[in-house]
Amino acid sequence: MLIDKNISIHLSCQQFECNNFEINDGESTLLFTSSQKSTDVVCPFCGGKVHVYDNSCTTLKDMPIWHNAPLLVEVKHHRYRCHCCNRSFSEDICMKCPRTRITYRAAKWISELLRWHLPINAVHEITGIHWDTIRLIHEEAMAEELDWRKKELQDKDYRPKYLAVDEFAIHKGHSYATCVMDLEQGDVIWVGKGRSKDSFLRFFQETDLGHLADVKAVAMDMNASYNILVEQFLPHAEIVYDRYHMQAQYGKDVLGAVRLAEARNHSSAARELENSITDETPPEQRRALRLQARQQRQLYSRLKKSRWTLLTNGESLSSENEENLNAILNDHSDLALCYAMKEEMCSLFELTDPVIVVNPATFTSGIRKFLIS
Numbered sequence: 001m002l003i004d005k006n007i008s009i010h011l012s013c014q015q016f017e018c019n020n021f022e023i024n025d026g027e028s029t030l031l032f033t034s035s036q037k038s039t040d041v042v043c044p045f046c047g048g049k050v051h052v053y054d055n056s057c058t059t060l061k062d063m064p065i066w067h068n069a070p071l072l073v074e075v076k077h078h079r080y081r082c083h084c085c086n087r088s089f090s091e092d093i094c095m096k097c098p099r100t101r102i103t104y105r106a107a108k109w110i111s112e113l114l115r116w117h118l119p120i121n122a123v124h125e126i127t128g129i130h131w132d133t134i135r136l137i138h139e140e141a142m143a144e145e146l147d148w149r150k151k152e153l154q155d156k157d158y159r160p161k162y163l164a165v166d167e168f169a170i171h172k173g174h175s176y177a178t179c180v181m182d183l184e185q186g187d188v189i190w191v192g193k194g195r196s197k198d199s200f201l202r203f204f205q206e207t208d209l210g211h212l213a214d215v216k217a218v219a220m221d222m223n224a225s226y227n228i229l230v231e232q233f234l235p236h237a238e239i240v241y242d243r244y245h246m247q248a249q250y251g252k253d254v255l256g257a258v259r260l261a262e263a264r265n266h267s268s269a270a271r272e273l274e275n276s277i278t279d280e281t282p283p284e285q286r287r288a289l290r291l292q293a294r295q296q297r298q299l300y301s302r303l304k305k306s307r308w309t310l311l312t313n314g315e316s317l318s319s320e321n322e323e324n325l326n327a328i329l330n331d332h333s334d335l336a337l338c339y340a341m342k343e344e345m346c347s348l349f350e351l352t353d354p355v356i357v358v359n360p361a362t363f364t365s366g367i368r369k370f371l372i373s
């Protein structure tokens, strides 16, 4: 069996030497001591001579040996005081990642794990390193990557042609940010707090407009006032209302409104049929009226439940839902017309040839399909 005494190690890292290690409760510690002499150091403030006035010990987390088997690095280092200005400072620990209590190689390892898009929680589970430290390394790695990307694009004298602007929620809908993307390269080129027109104005104030001289089109939500600023700052760029927002808006304001109006019609028809039954109504007619009222209620409830069926793209529907959709559209011509227009609108975004767009035969085919049936 391997026991601690059988293992001897010697490690060195610049002025720090390690000849010893400890294992306590599955936690291993490498013990480093400094061999630096005060004659090798000068005061970082005035360049004067210094002396050691104290010794200090810093513990850093390193890469664990195995899962749940942490490795610590304990570094005994000097505190110096200057003979000239009397200021004190700590010896620099070369293996310590700045602003953290971990080693450089642990930071490098975390950074590599994050590059594989592992969530912070997972990296915390694997490394045993605190969530806040991982987040800090993540921010630094992203900033480094962004600088590198910026330089790469600058070197190529790259100018974006197609942009998209949109808002997104931070903190579950309590605050928002505005984001500008380069659609060709897939780069996020600007992010600012808020989602108002003024938030987007900052993008133009903070960006060199010469860099945007080649922009041909900007995709956006039709409801935000982004178009006003694009017309002002990029007068040559086309404004494109993107499919996602158009579809969502149409689903809510047109399909949703027509569906609810049709549902209300069924509900009031059912009520009228039920109210028309009096004590004088012959039993046979009474049965027929009740049956009709029940049918109206069924149509009402089917429409109330059809929100997602109507909003889902036709080709993504299951065969059962497709059958349900066709039954609804057959019974409701207004809804059928609106639905066909939605499908047409979506198909417009898939066209690549502008000539097809102005061909009325193509444009109305979907509508006709539903009107005939």
Ligand SMILES: [Zn+2]
Residues within 6 Å of the ligand: 043, 044, 045, 046, 047, 048, 082, 083, 084, 085, 086, 087
């Ligand atoms: Zn000094």
